[in-house]
Amino acid sequence: MDIKEYISSGIIEAYVMGFASEEEISILDCVRKNNPEVQQAIIDAQETLEDFATREAIAPPPALKSVIWAKISNENQEQPITAAQQPETIATPLYPTQSIDNSKATLKWFAAAASILLVASVSFNFYLNHNKNSINAQLAALSQNQKTTDLAYQNLKSKWDMANNPEIRTIPLLGVEKHPDMKAMVYFEKKSNAVYLTLENLPLAPEDQQYQLWAIVEGKPVSLGVYDQNSEKAMQQMIAVNAAQAFAITLEKRGGVASPTMENMYVMGKV
Structure with a gap:
């Protein structure tokens, strides 16, 4: 595995975002135990997600607090009690504790729901950003493949x-004794004496060397x-020549050099 x-x-x-399948999680857990590089990549991804969530967090509107407390105050308003309805031996509590408890529970529920929605939104945005990068990479690879195909x-x-x-x-140029399987082709135009060369299967030359015709x-x-x-x-078009008897590549x-190095000859062909 690479x-x-x-x-x-x-x-x-x-x-990290919880989108992996059970099979993918099982494989990843196995790999991370034996590979510190993968474990570090998981930690980096977790930190990136946390940083993204912190950076993209949106503060609630300033008026939201007033709206919530106004709703709590309205629910806490006491209803008028008539003399006939008021119990004789039960004292009315100073604060409506039950109503406040219910309002606090409601407020906590809204806060929890908002947190869940924020995390889900951040995770989804992170997932979409990853998919976008993946698609861009695939498009670049397809474009390069198309370019290679067109060139070929x-x-x-x-x-x-x-x-x-x-x-x-x-004119085929065939390998000499030291390079029997090598081959190149020369295309010789009769009227203009133009010469064109292709290296069919000669190995790539070192950076400090070139094949010379x-x-x-x-x-x-x-x-x-x-x-x-x-x-x-x-x-590739080479230098034109008249009345050539043979061609060779070194x-x-x-x-290039002024005279060929005979021991470095790869192919040769008669006209």
Whole structure:
């Protein structure tokens, strides 16, 4: 299990807010016992929720207190008692204690209900905010996947167009003895002598090195430039050449060299 992915999945926030299922809670309880990082993430989420509740708490309107006490006062007003109704031996209590007790109970109930509603509102807002972030992350991932798919299609289409153009000659460069499974392709335009290169399965070059394309002209190597593996274009135009007898690729220091390093040759192909 990748702990960082598990923590960022949203399960901890759902657990803290009480939205997690019994199965999710059971798994989380098992994981937190053996992983301090998960336990700390739970504590952080709890503190975040408490801070959010404190920050977003809304004070009641100033007039609410007056309204509540006015209601209590009205309920406590004594009804007029006639002589015929007044008991002879029972003294009327100085304060209506029963009425005040009922009013206090009612007030406590309203306070408890308000607290519950506040906590529920904060939790729901926190949950919605988490879902929003999750959806934004998913949209970003989908957008990146779409971009990658579009780029792969464009690169494939470029190869297809080159291979099916009668004015362009396709020259496969195959791996030499030290790199037998390597392969690259050169597309040579007959009229303009333009050269295009794709690295089919050559490994990624180190940061301080680049693949360099060479043309063999009258038995001598001529540099046609270096291939930029940081470019989004798989097919790159190189330096034009006339009357090439063969092409080869070597791995050289970044920026290229004046003459090829023969022991670093990867592929070669005759025209």
